[in-house]
Amino acid sequence: MNYLASIGSYSMMVVEVFRKPTKWRIMKSLILKEIDELVYGSLGIIIFISFFIGAVVAIQTALNLTNPIIPRSLIGFATRQSVILEFAPTFVSIIMAGKVGSYITSSIGTMRVTEQIDALEVMGVNSLNYLVFPKIIAMLFYPFAIAISMYVGIFGGWLAGVFGGFLTSADFVAGLQTDFVPFHIAYAFIKTLIFAFIIATIPSFHGFYMKGGALEVGKASTTSFVWTSVVIIILNYILTQLLLG
Amino acid sequence: MIEVNDIHKSFGDAHILKGISTTFEKGKTNLIIGQSGSGKTVFLKCLLGLFTPEAGSILYDGKDYSTLSENEKRNLRQEMGMVFQGSALFDSMTVEGNVKFPLEMFTKQSQSEMRDRVNMVLKRVNLVDAHNKFPAEISGGMQKRVAIARAIVMNPKYLFCDEPNSGLDPKTAILIDDLIKEITEEYNITTIINTHDMNSVMQIGEKILFLKDGLKEWEGTKNEIFKTDNEAVTNFVYSSDLFKKVRQMYIEERH
Ligand SMILES: Nc1ncnc2c1ncn2[C@@H]1O[C@H](COP(=O)(O)OP(=O)(O)O)[C@@H](O)[C@H]1O
Ligand SMILES: [Mg+2]
Numbered sequence A: 001m002n003y004l005a006s007i008g009s010y011s012m013m014v015v016e017v018f019r020k021p022t023k024w025r026i027m028k029s030l031i032l033k034e035i036d037e038l039v040y041g042s043l044g045i046i047i048f049i050s051f052f053i054g055a056v057v058a059i060q061t062a063l064n065l066t067n068p069i070i071p072r073s074l075i076g077f078a079t080r081q082s083v084i085l086e087f088a089p090t091f092v093s094i095i096m097a098g099k100v101g102s103y104i105t106s107s108i109g110t111m112r113v114t115e116q117i118d119a120l121e122v123m124g125v126n127s128l129n130y131l132v133f134p135k136i137i138a139m140l141f142y143p144f145a146i147a148i149s150m151y152v153g154i155f156g157g158w159l160a161g162v163f164g165g166f167l168t169s170a171d172f173v174a175g176l177q178t179d180f181v182p183f184h185i186a187y188a189f190i191k192t193l194i195f196a197f198i199i200a201t202i203p204s205f206h207g208f209y210m211k212g213g214a215l216e217v218g219k220a221s222t223t224s225f226v227w228t229s230v231v232i233i234i235l236n237y238i239l240t241q242l243l244l245g
Numbered sequence B: 001m002i003e004v005n006d007i008h009k010s011f012g013d014a015h016i017l018k019g020i021s022t023t024f025e026k027g028k029t030n031l032i033i034g035q036s037g038s039g040k041t042v043f044l045k046c047l048l049g050l051f052t053p054e055a056g057s058i059l060y061d062g063k064d065y066s067t068l069s070e071n072e073k074r075n076l077r078q079e080m081g082m083v084f085q086g087s088a089l090f091d092s093m094t095v096e097g098n099v100k101f102p103l104e105m106f107t108k109q110s111q112s113e114m115r116d117r118v119n120m121v122l123k124r125v126n127l128v129d130a131h132n133k134f135p136a137e138i139s140g141g142m143q144k145r146v147a148i149a150r151a152i153v154m155n156p157k158y159l160f161c162d163e164p165n166s167g168l169d170p171k172t173a174i175l176i177d178d179l180i181k182e183i184t185e186e187y188n189i190t191t192i193i194n195t196h197d198m199n200s201v202m203q204i205g206e207k208i209l210f211l212k213d214g215l216k217e218w219e220g221t222k223n224e225i226f227k228t229d230n231e232a233v234t235n236f237v238y239s240s241d242l243f244k245k246v247r248q249m250y251i252e253e254r255h
Helices: A003-017 A024-064 A074-113 A116-123 A127-139 A142-163 A169-177 A182-208 A214-244 B040-047 B070-077 B095-106 B111-124 B140-152 B170-186 B198-204 B231-237 B241-254
Strands: B002-011 B014-024 B029-033 B055-060 B080-083 B158-162 B190-195 B207-212 B215-221
Touching (some): A003 A127, A024 A142, A024 B095, A074 A116, A074 A214, A116 B080, A116 B095, A127 A182, A142 A182, A182 A214, B014 B040, B014 B055, B014 B207, B029 B040, B029 B170, B040 B158, B080 B140, B095 B111, B140 B170, B170 B190
Parallel strands (some): B029 B190, B080 B158, B158 B190
Antiparallel strands (some): B002 B055
16 A cells, blocks of 8 residues: 555545535534534443553552552552553543544445445535534544543542552542642643544545445454554654653 | 537546547436446546546536536536435435435525425425435335435436436336436426436437447437447347347338
């Protein structure tokens, strides 16, 4: 595959998404539908995963903490740092690249192979604006889901730490408050917003420009998941270097 | 009326349309026939402006598509209706939502005006009880009716249909064909229909264009097609036994 050509057509797609806008009255209901589907519909899985990963991080830290000189509150500190810096923004986004991304690719891809996109174009609708713009706007609400993920993850860590008998609640809370750097929160949400844009657009790209039939829709979803995750991982590295390095 | 002058269309190295010229008249059902892969769909999508031909021109009542401004193109688009091969209904919308969609997108009509218009066209295609059903919940024939209703809801001057009766049982196919012909005459539309079905030719064909390998092999009327000596056309027409018999009758009549 010609990567440069793909990056080129991806960029042109993104520009096209913001041209020739759809009537606001219609766009508004599309955006609400996408918020419901993409963000609200993902809360369940996000909460579930966050809770357990937070708990596991706390237990792992506790089990590796054999030196009695190190305070037990480190468990709270470690949970906070890993959940806020990496787990919620990055790990959850990779899960969303699978869940939301494959939904986006397969729904747009199905519209492509059943000529529904042609039907929009024939009517004179800017199909990229109609299909992709509401997804991008809906994903602006994705940071709220990540905020919930952070909260639930830390709560999971607290529950596992305290009820697993590894440390007291007071120690955990003291750990949470140790060396708090407000910019870390900003860093996490800057990452989240960029990943949100990636999760909305790369799967749309793979769905919109796919060729073939139902079988290819499945293949396109897989390819789109791989690329969305790869891009998230690489951007995570670059953003971390830029913002914290 | 649509005039097509020597249009060419390629995809990469594949030269699909190799210079087609013809005219399609108003108020008539113009049929494009030919084997699968002969370029019918590509030709229709060129007429619709979905594909841009590399060479040649297409005139819609004298207006050359390629020389129009963005605005004029958009206006012309709204004078076109298209019935896709698989109906291409929006499956996230109800029947009513599908038909109302172009009105909501492009007109300033009130909800009640739109509802009246939608009811009218759905009634015109003989579909009265399906307003709140989703495309997946209705039969293929009903889907085609909805697709026709959606295509005519904006009162188009040009109606394009890609294999409108493919995948339908013969009886439903005839009903759909008749419906398209009636609508064409009633609203004086320039209608162009792709088909590989000789039944449709018999049923509703007026002007017929025969495509072969991206070229116009033959054109004429329904009566002429049964008398022509063009080998490719006769092979196509008489590929079914029924039409062999019809030809026999013609020949006997002549003697
Ligand atoms: N978007 C496309 N890209 C590349 N080739 C295409 C495309 N659309 C159609 N073709 C090719 O053009 C030829 C004619 O196709 P088509 O017009 O669909 O035939 P028909 O509708 O008469 O069955 C086929 O060989 C097909 O593979
Ligand atoms: Mg075809």
